[in-house]
Amino acid sequence: MSQLEDLNRAMAYIEEHLDGTVDMDVLARIAVCSKYQLQRMFPYLTGVTLPEYIRRRAMTRAAQDLRATDTKVVDVALRYGYDSPTAFARAFRRVHGASPNDARRP
Known part of the structure; x- marks a missing residue:
């Protein structure tokens, strides 16, 4: 699976868990990277931090x-x-x- 597909799956996970149940460990696993990498990469892709x-x-x-x-x-x-x-x-x-x-x- 490509990195873009992994990130799209991670975004779908976020959309399904907007009720405050986003688990960063699960999210990083879906995105196939570490939490650190995800939080560093996300602002470059979206212009805002992941929590924001x-x-x-x-x-x-x-x-x-x-x-x-x-x-x-x-x-x-x-x-x-x-x-x-x-x-x-x-x-x-x-x-x-x-x-x-x-x-x-x-």
């Missing part, structure tokens, strides 16, 4: 959930691995520049 990429993808998915459903903000926060709605709201605002409640408005 995961955080942004989770917040994007959370925004989609908020827009598409009537699920409470606290439930969306828990789904994406946040223990408190306050921490979730802070992270959401950092990524999107608006509160989770603002994301619901048309």
Whole structure:
């Protein structure tokens, strides 16, 4: 398998585990490299660090959930691995520049 295919499989793993369960050891194994190599290589390929990429993808998915459903903000926060709605709201605002409640408005 090529390196590109390995990285695509790693990206698919990230997408499946945006709920805060990304295991870096598993991710590195899927990418067929060490955790160190993965964390050094990832910013060169994407322009952001691996943890930042995961955080942004989770917040994007959370925004989609908020827009598409009537699920409470606290439930969306828990789904994406946040223990408190306050921490979730802070992270959401950092990524999107608006509160989770603002994301619901048309």
